[in-house]
Amino acid sequence: MTSNTTNEIDIVRASTSKIDAVDFENLTFGNIFTDHMLICDYKNGAWEKPLIKPYEPFLIDPSAKVFHYGQAIFEGMKAYKDENDAVWLFRPDENHKRFNHSAKRLAMPEIPEEIFINGLHEILKIEKDWVKKGKGNSLYIRPFMIAIGTGVIAQPSTQYRFMIILSPARSYYSGEVKVIIAEHYSRAANGGIGAAKAAGNYSAQFYPTKLANEKGFQQIIWTDDATHTKLEEAGTMNLFFRIKDTLYTAPTSERILDGVTRKSLIEIAKKEGIAVEVRSVLVSELIEASKDGSLMEIFGAGTAAVVNPVVGFSYQDTYYELPKLENSFALLLKEKLTNIQYKIDDDTFGWTVKVK
Amino acid sequence: MTSNTTNEIDIVRASTSKIDAVDFENLTFGNIFTDHMLICDYKNGAWEKPLIKPYEPFLIDPSAKVFHYGQAIFEGMKAYKDENDAVWLFRPDENHKRFNHSAKRLAMPEIPEEIFINGLHEILKIEKDWVKKGKGNSLYIRPFMIAIGTGVIAQPSTQYRFMIILSPARSYYSGEVKVIIAEHYSRAANGGIGAAKAAGNYSAQFYPTKLANEKGFQQIIWTDDATHTKLEEAGTMNLFFRIKDTLYTAPTSERILDGVTRKSLIEIAKKEGIAVEVRSVLVSELIEASKDGSLMEIFGAGTAAVVNPVVGFSYQDTYYELPKLENSFALLLKEKLTNIQYKIDDDTFGWTVKVK
Structure with missing residues (x-):
């Protein structure tokens, strides 16, 4: 793994990529994830510096409020590749706005543009090879936030984790x-x-x-x-x-x-x-x-x-x-x-x- | 840690207890947990053998369905100690029945009595010192189940985790x-x-x-x-x-x-x-x-x-x-x-x- 840092995001790169093992012609929706994920924690009333790191399981307390009281929201987005190998997002501001609307309704902290939008750009730059050309191909993007604060009392958490994970996709539904x-x-x-x-x-x-x-x-x-x-x-x-x-x-x-x-x-x-x-x-x-x-x-x-x-x-x-x-x-x-x-x-x- | 096994449950005991550090006169509801937890996973259509082990965080995939689709249910119960140091449950069959009712509504597997009820007895035997005598004192019991299967498609998980965690309690609400x-x-x-x-x-x-x-x-x-x-x-x-x-x-x-x-x-x-x-x-x-x-x-x-x-x-x-x-x-x-x-x-x- 090699580490480097942009102004706003810490980056720890995976030492190897899983991409060669993926059959992009036969993808089941939402089952395979790219090499990296973005993590950003909210503690003491503020968002910490985001980190892009290898995709992997993380440790969480059994009493984390997401398990007991369901403080969890998400977005669904896609990245597309054009014929010149540029990667494009579609109305990401709308997803960001709706994410914060969901956050408010679930008594969770809103997430600033610097983290949500810049985070998308940074992780997509790293994972651009996972976005395949051709109509129908896309990289499904799942930003989500969960309550990681502990305690089995039915009250909002004071600690949260925002993440972005990515899954290569063809189409969601098939058949009639x-x-x-x-x-x-x-x-x-x-x-x-x-x-x-x-x-x-x-x-x-x-x-x-x-x-x-x-x-x-x-x-x-x-x-x-x-x-x-x-x-x-x-x-x-x-x-x-x-x-x-x-x-x-x-x-x-x-x-x-x-x-x-x-x-x-x-x-x-x-x-x-x-x-x-x-x-x-x-x-x-x-x-x-x-x-x-x-x-x-x-x-x-x-x-x-x-x-x-x-x-x-x-x-x-x-x-x-x-x-x-x-x-x-x-x-x-x-x-x-x-x-x-x-x-x-x-x-x-x-x-x-x-x-x- | 020492290990032993009952007929139905594997037990790994904590090497030391946290109990002496707990101020039982000044408990905030649901913040402190006992030394052990019970874990039982559901995979391939069946419940595995439950395990009682030291209370600690566990690893989970970022795409676990509990985070994205909220497949998560719980129960709230209490254990009480009588004047002869015996520990008592109150209508545990009702909680078990309701747990399975919740499971069905959330498209999660029902949990058998051998795991839910026997699991309660086994972990309470181990944690009996955490149940304090005197009216108002109790050990709050939180059985819960979460979807640990992976994938960001909105469908029920095929893998689940049932857990029991315990938190010493006095009273839940105070003031008018x-x-x-x-x-x-x-x-x-x-x-x-x-x-x-x-x-x-x-x-x-x-x-x-x-x-x-x-x-x-x-x-x-x-x-x-x-x-x-x-x-x-x-x-x-x-x-x-x-x-x-x-x-x-x-x-x-x-x-x-x-x-x-x-x-x-x-x-x-x-x-x-x-x-x-x-x-x-x-x-x-x-x-x-x-x-x-x-x-x-x-x-x-x-x-x-x-x-x-x-x-x-x-x-x-x-x-x-x-x-x-x-x-x-x-x-x-x-x-x-x-x-x-x-x-x-x-x-x-x-x-x-x-x-x-």
């Missing part, structure tokens, strides 16, 4: 996606933490998703927990519904995550002359539109999945199939978005950020 | 408890995980509680998230309301934890001839009862706090003070319950279990 509309279980409460990318929001979905999987559905379309009449999001994706030639997506709220892919697709759609309405869509509207043939598409939008078309949905034990379209908005928007991300098309929105 | 009734934030969704002792339920309350603290209130009385009209629980305690001479407590539900102290107090109250009604109490009823003088008491009930009387509550920026009573049900029930737990009174309910 059938979804089921939630009639009993739910993802988020009014006045709850649904808008935060909090760890606890995900494990809460595992059991209902397992039940859905057993019925042959890959994902759940969550509805509002009070009435189960409004379509909300899919847990790891925001949702778009195309009725005739208008796209509908639920407004973000305390129950719905403010997805970066979602908001980017809305802007791209508008630029492409597609009508977009940001409003709650009722389950009853969806059923009616499916019955009268005006429901054209449903698709999910998220960093991991990018755009994920749905082939059909179930509600009250009836399965509704979606038409197979020539001119899919989902595929058009995915093409436009990924062309921006991979620097194939001009980024007229100013969303892409080159790794320094 | 003023509470505020939730009007915006909430603890649990319909169809959510509010009935599970899931880590994510607790961090979700930290920020609203911080806001309450800043206004001079120690706790929040959570209401239903849809209408904020029904009184539910206090996050780490179930709630009892005494109007005239009847005690009311909300029925357990998907949103409300099935507290062991709560259900024990209901039975004790009935035995004492106190009328108990298990039904939702409306905020409006509480306000009305306070105004007409029929609201006599509010108190919380939980393992850590035992019984926690409330001196007043705030709703819509109005503060309602509770009367100071001679014949408090809260204090009567606390006395009766702790007399059973400390083996001062006969345990006619069959709740206490002697550590073998």
Whole structure:
């Protein structure tokens, strides 16, 4: 291992790289990590100097509050490589902003730009060989923060650890996606933490998703927990519904995550002359539109999945199939978005950020 | 360190004890841990042999699912010492049952009695000197389970770690408890995980509680998230309301934890001839009862706090003070319950279990 230090970050390099052992053509999402990770601890009311070091397990106390009270938040981002071997981030400021929004809601300290954004640049410079060229290839980036302070009293921690780990990726979902509309279980409460990318929001979905999987559905379309009449999001994706030639997506709220892919697709759609309405869509509207043939598409939008078309949905034990379209908005928007991300098309929105 | 093995558990003893350094008269809740911990891992679809070993930090991968998706559950229990130096558990079967209920809801493996209950007995035998005699003294027991499997894909882990750690305790709360009734934030969704002792339920309350603290209130009385009209629980305690001479407590539900102290107090109250009604109490009823003088008491009930009387509550920026009573049900029930737990009174309910 060799050590060096930038102005803001200490760096301890791995003596060897694992990269040659990785089969980049056959990656399972989120299972393999690059050679390095970034660690930055928060103690005594301040963030310490970040450290980039070899990826490895770390020691933690059994009474660390993350284990008992779930103070844990994360972000999902990707880095892309263009044809000239430059590495690009997509709207990292949005992830940073949302990370701090999550932090506030979980009573955790916000993290400054110097650590979050500069940390991303520094670790991506070191790991640039892990970002492979070609559409569909990316380096998935997982910034996260956990409470490492000790003690089994239900109070916020005073010590935290921010980390960035990186995992080479191809695509998140495969195969046809059938979804089921939630009639009993739910993802988020009014006045709850649904808008935060909090760890606890995900494990809460595992059991209902397992039940859905057993019925042959890959994902759940969550509805509002009070009435189960409004379509909300899919847990790891925001949702778009195309009725005739208008796209509908639920407004973000305390129950719905403010997805970066979602908001980017809305802007791209508008630029492409597609009508977009940001409003709650009722389950009853969806059923009616499916019955009268005006429901054209449903698709999910998220960093991991990018755009994920749905082939059909179930509600009250009836399965509704979606038409197979020539001119899919989902595929058009995915093409436009990924062309921006991979620097194939001009980024007229100013969303892409080159790794320094 | 010396090693030995029971039939079911491997034991590695600490070479020295920390106990002499502990000031048992001045304990802060949940900050100090005993010499040993129990660890039991779940891999390849099965629980491995449990190990009792010195309490210490352990290694975990940065991509462990507990950090990213919050698969983490726990229990809170206490051990008590009687005047003959015997150590007692209180209704451990209830905690075991609830632990497995939580596990199921979080898509985690259930844990067999041989590990949960026998593990408690074995570690308490080793740590019996940490259980101090005298009412108010106890050894707080924290069984918990975390997902240690790796990978940043939002799916249940295949590997888990069950642990038991122990912390000497006196009492959880001190001073007068003023509470505020939730009007915006909430603890649990319909169809959510509010009935599970899931880590994510607790961090979700930290920020609203911080806001309450800043206004001079120690706790929040959570209401239903849809209408904020029904009184539910206090996050780490179930709630009892005494109007005239009847005690009311909300029925357990998907949103409300099935507290062991709560259900024990209901039975004790009935035995004492106190009328108990298990039904939702409306905020409006509480306000009305306070105004007409029929609201006599509010108190919380939980393992850590035992019984926690409330001196007043705030709703819509109005503060309602509770009367100071001679014949408090809260204090009567606390006395009766702790007399059973400390083996001062006969345990006619069959709740206490002697550590073998």
